[in-house]
Amino acid sequence: MSSPNTPGATGTASAAPLLRVEHLKKYFKTNKGMLLAVDDVSFDIARGETLGLVGESGCGKSTTGRAILRLHEPTAGRVLFEGQDICALGRRDMKAMRQKMQIVFQDPYSSLNPRRDVKTLIGDSLEATGRRFSKEETEKMVLEVMDFVGLEKRLINAYPHELDGGRRQRIGIARALILKPDFIVLDEPVSALDVCVQAQILNLLSSLQKELGLTYLFISHNLSVVKHISNRIAVMYLGKIVEISDYRTIFSEPKHPYTQALLSAIPIPSVDQNRERIILEGDVTSPINPPPGCRFRTRCRFAQPVCAELCPELKQCGASMVACHAVKGDDGK
Amino acid sequence: MSEKNNLLEIRDLRVEYRSGGRIVHAVNGLDLSIGEGETLGFVGETGAGKTSTALAVLRILPQPLSKVTGGEILFRGKNLLEHDNKTMRQIRGKEIAMIFQDPMTSLDPVKRVSDQIEEMLRLHENLSRKELRERALQMLEVVGIDRNRGNDYPHQFSGGMKQRVVIAMALSCNPALLIADEPTTALDVTIQAQVLELMKKLKEQYRMSMIMITHDLGIVAEICDNVAIMYAGQVVEYGTVREIYRNTAHPYTQALFDSIPSLTEDQEELKMIQGLTPDPTAIPTGCAFHPRCPYATERCAREAPKKIKLSDTHTVRCFRHEESLSGERKSPITDEGTGEKTASEPQNHHSPVKGGRA
Numbered sequence: 001m002s003s004p005n006t007p008g009a010t011g012t013a014s015a016a017p018l019l020r021v022e023h024l025k026k027y028f029k030t031n032k033g034m035l036l037a038v039d040d041v042s043f044d045i046a047r048g049e050t051l052g053l054v055g056e057s058g059c060g061k062s063t064t065g066r067a068i069l070r071l072h073e074p075t076a077g078r079v080l081f082e083g084q085d086i087c088a089l090g091r092r093d094m095k096a097m098r099q100k101m102q103i104v105f106q107d108p109y110s111s112l113n114p115r116r117d118v119k120t121l122i123g124d125s126l127e128a129t130g131r132r133f134s135k136e137e138t139e140k141m142v143l144e145v146m147d148f149v150g151l152e153k154r155l156i157n158a159y160p161h162e163l164d165g166g167r168r169q170r171i172g173i174a175r176a177l178i179l180k181p182d183f184i185v186l187d188e189p190v191s192a193l194d195v196c197v198q199a200q201i202l203n204l205l206s207s208l209q210k211e212l213g214l215t216y217l218f219i220s221h222n223l224s225v226v227k228h229i230s231n232r233i234a235v236m237y238l239g240k241i242v243e244i245s246d247y248r249t250i251f252s253e254p255k256h257p258y259t260q261a262l263l264s265a266i267p268i269p270s271v272d273q274n275r276e277r278i279i280l281e282g283d284v285t286s287p288i289n290p291p292p293g294c295r296f297r298t299r300c301r302f303a304q305p306v307c308a309e310l311c312p313e314l315k316q317c318g319a320s321m322v323a324c325h326a327v328k329g330d331d332g333k
Numbered sequence: 334m335s336e337k338n339n340l341l342e343i344r345d346l347r348v349e350y351r352s353g354g355r356i357v358h359a360v361n362g363l364d365l366s367i368g369e370g371e372t373l374g375f376v377g378e379t380g381a382g383k384t385s386t387a388l389a390v391l392r393i394l395p396q397p398l399s400k401v402t403g404g405e406i407l408f409r410g411k412n413l414l415e416h417d418n419k420t421m422r423q424i425r426g427k428e429i430a431m432i433f434q435d436p437m438t439s440l441d442p443v444k445r446v447s448d449q450i451e452e453m454l455r456l457h458e459n460l461s462r463k464e465l466r467e468r469a470l471q472m473l474e475v476v477g478i479d480r481n482r483g484n485d486y487p488h489q490f491s492g493g494m495k496q497r498v499v500i501a502m503a504l505s506c507n508p509a510l511l512i513a514d515e516p517t518t519a520l521d522v523t524i525q526a527q528v529l530e531l532m533k534k535l536k537e538q539y540r541m542s543m544i545m546i547t548h549d550l551g552i553v554a555e556i557c558d559n560v561a562i563m564y565a566g567q568v569v570e571y572g573t574v575r576e577i578y579r580n581t582a583h584p585y586t587q588a589l590f591d592s593i594p595s596l597t598e599d600q601e602e603l604k605m606i607q608g609l610t611p612d613p614t615a616i617p618t619g620c621a622f623h624p625r626c627p628y629a630t631e632r633c634a635r636e637a638p639k640k641i642k643l644s645d646t647h648t649v650r651c652f653r654h655e656e657s658l659s660g661e662r663k664s665p666i667t668d669e670g671t672g673e674k675t676a677s678e679p680q681n682h683h684s685p686v687k688g689g690r691a
Contacts, residue, residue, distance in 0.1 A: 056521035164609055194378040194610070195548065199592035199603040206602065221522065228594030228603070251596060265526035267551025269593055271578045279530055280523045283491045 016083055017044035018215050019068070019183060024077035026060075026067045033289040037063040039239035040077075042314075047182075050209065050216040052230030052247070054223055054262070058284060060239040061219045065185040068217065069101055070094060081183070098128050102176035106188035108168030112160040118171060119156045122146070125175045145178045150204060166197035170204070177208070183215045190225060202229060223266055227251060235259050238287050238295040240311075245320035255322045258296050294325065302326040339407070340510060340542050341390070342366040346404035348385045348394065348566075355614045359385040359399070361566035361621075364640070367510070367559075372536060372543040374553035374574070376589070377563030378610050383546045385566075387512045391431060392421050408510075427457040430503035434515040436495035439502075440487040446498045447473070447483030450505050457506045472501040476531060493524035497531065507539060514546045529556060550589060554578065559646070562586045565611050565621035572647035582649040584626050620650070628653055 026038040038060045045051045053061045066072045068079050070086065078085050086097055105111040112121055122145060123138045133141070143153060149170045160168055169189060176184050186205065190198040206229060208214060220226045226233055227247050234244040235256065243256040254260045261278040268275075280299045285291075294300070297307040306325050314321045315329035322329070348360035360382040367373045375383050388394045389401050392413060406413045408429065413421070433439045441449060450469035454460060460468065470480040476497040487495055496516060503511055513532070517525040533556055536543050545557055553560055553574065560577045562570040562585065570583040581587045591604035608625045611617055617624050623633035630652070638650045 056523060166609070195589060195592040196378060196606055197609070199594075199605040202594070203602055203605060223522070224594040224596045227596060228600065248599075261523060265522045266596065267525075267529070267549060267555045268596065269550035269554055269578070269590065271554055271575050277526070277530075279526055283493060283524065284521075 018047040018049075018082060019045040019217075020078075020080040021064075021068060022078040022080070024064065024067055024079065025075045026063050026072055027075045030288060035288045036239045036290060037287060038067060038074075041236075041239070041241050042077075043234055043241065043244060045183075045215055045217060047215055048209070048213050049232070050218050050230045052226035052233040053217060053219045053236060054221060054226050054233060055236035056221060056262075056284060058238075058287065059236040060287070061221075061236050062187050064236070065103065065187050065217055065219050069098070069103055069185060071103070095128060095130065099179045100182045101185070102179060102181040102183070103185040103187060104169075104172045104176050104189045107192050108165050108172055109160075109192070111172060112168055114160050117157050117159055118142075118146070118151070118163075121160070121171055122174045122178055125178050128179055141178060142174075145174045148177060148208070149174045164197075165193050166200055169193065169201055173201075173204070173208070177212075180212075181214070183217070185217045185219065187219045188221070189218075191220065191222065198225070205229065223263065235262065238284065238290060240295055240323065241314065242296065242324065243320060243322050244314070249319045253318070253320070255317055255320055255327050256296075256324050257300050257302050257326065261299075294323075300326075338369050339366045340369050340371075340409065341544075342407040343386070343390070344405050344407070346386065346389060346406065347402045348382070348389050348399060349402050350385075350395075350399040352398070352614070357613045358616055359566055359613060360389065361616065362404070363563075363566065363568055365561055365568060365571075367542050367544060369509075370540055370542055371559060372545060372557045374557035374560040375544055375546045375563065376548065376550065376553060376560060378548060380610050380613060381563040382566035383563055384514055387431065387514055387544065387546060390512065391425055391429060392416075393425075423457070426453055426503075426508070427506045428508055429510045429512065430506070430508040431512040432496075432499050432503050432514065432516045435519050436492065436499045437487065439499050440495060442487055445484050445486060446490070449498070450502050453502050453505050468505065469501075472505045473498070475504070475535070476501045491524075493520055493528060496520060496528055500528075500532065500535070504535060504539060504541075508541060510542045510544070511536070512544045512546070515548070516545075517552065518547070518549075525552075532556065550578075550593065562589070565616050566613070567621065567650070569622065569651070570647075570649045572644070576644065576647040580643070580647070582643060582647070582654055583622075583651050584628055584653075585622050588625075620652075 022042050024038055024041045028035040028037055041064055043051065053064060055061045063072060067074045074087055079087055081097065081101065086094065089097060119139065119142050122142045126133055126138060126141070142156065146153065146156065151167060151170050151174065155163070190201050193201060202225065209216060218226060218229055230247045232244065232246050233250045234241050235258065236242065237258050243250065243259045250259065251263065254263050261280045264275060264278040282299050285295065285298050293308040293310060294312050297303040300307065304325060310325070312323040312325050314323045315331070317327055317329045343363055343365040346360050346363040350357040350359055363382070363386060377383050385394065390406055390413065394400065401414060447466065447469040450472050451465045454465050454468055470483050473480050473483055478494060478497055490498065517528050520528060529552065545553065547553060557574055559571070559573050561568045562577070562583060564585050570577065570586045577586065581590060588606040594600065594603060606625050611621055619635050620633045620638050623629040626633065632652060638652050640648045640650055641654045642648050643654060
């Protein structure tokens, strides 16, 4: 499987990316004003690649994942899947497209209907194909995909309340997989799980990707989990991507001040640590009617006057793309 | 346990819940002690009995569903389980305070935050209204909140700020022991760093002992002196942070470490233990961890391992360390090599994605 290390958002991959997101925006109207959940976000994901999307709660990472699937209708921008703008598709075509693009949700407790058994929960996904399957066909396909995700056959008639969090999340994955998708948005798929179960699910996702050539957008707030599974990582802050790089560079040479602070905030399970702690002051500012300029400047150690005036654009900077006035790009600006 | 100046000592604690005719064994013979000024990390997965132990110490286990069925909890040498309710009320909040995971559940949404801190003070301190108010506002400043925000309601604060208010409440009566139950789990990582920094500072300032309940071994490394690893309602390993992290002795502790993806190294695949934490209504015989343990022998299924002393501060419940008692001391686990552990992994696991890009 080829997973070209394309560092940039615009991409330097030779082949066309499987998914290209261009200037995606998703705004919500609220009583207090416009909430800019996702504000001009662009990136590519190559076939077979995993792009990790990290950030704190409210930074717009889940909204990005959903807007890509049109679970939230984007306010502006384009989402190209295999070169086709899915935002322009009609209802019927979009439904067909959903077979190729699936999502796994965070909370395996609330994303499964408690009154359906495993067979129905997984089999219902097949409706998206628009075809009718006989009972026997459905059951055969369900059993096949259950085997794939490591669910015991005997559980086919079980209900969600009888299962633990790990097994429920396997159902969530099976529902996505039964449609044989090319691309899956994984929205915090392991956040609700204990570490040991989390490791089981991460290993499962990795082996499924290898076997089926899947492409992932992996959304998480847990940086060590994202690093483990991603080829490239994009860091979001208040609706904007502030840095995007390959998984190694972002940890070895974080360039954006926010990325640096985020990395230094992770508690590391080791007794010999010698690192500088960057403690950010204050809270994330509100995404409602944000002030002009860089969104991070209110908490930034390196804020300059220019940061209040001009919103920094992503620019190439070595192996990374960074949106910060304090970081010099390759073009010297 | 070493003869230090123990503030809290728990001996052979047992807690049961009744659940639909079945008995849930939440805590099964737990021994633990915590000294003056010490911070103890209390680590385990969901259902390990961490919170039940904390609730038992404060005698606030849900009634009548659960009860302490055995053991004793000595606080300053007196058994808390023998106190009447009035005495307990004087201890709660004043001597032993608790912080819960979700700050929203500990704050009253229709009361101003300063009033909520005052309420705590009013119960335990003999102060005038003016003094109460002043102390409450001072506490807000201690936790880094502007005193002018005392009249605000909880919903006007962010998650991190709410947790600061809860900390202010807990510390307002200067308790000797603070039990913090996953105090940062609901917070974002940069906010978590702020709150941990604050707690570190305050525990020095107030010279209190702290029990930090968490599932995050990173937080433990950051803030704790000693660690107790819980499994199925029992402490399976206890030691200083250094001992637990460097000379990991119990296979379960090792598994916990192995499950965390590394930030510094590339891993082909995460090592994992099979199976799940046991059903607390049917805890396995012998060593409760044996069905999942890569080293389990037939004896482990039969017999429960006793506490084995590896050093003055390091104990473990595992037969594998019996030999280290007699003869020369072996450094546990590390001398086994890492190859053996992978044998427990499923054979059908395909080489992971990362291999492709190395």
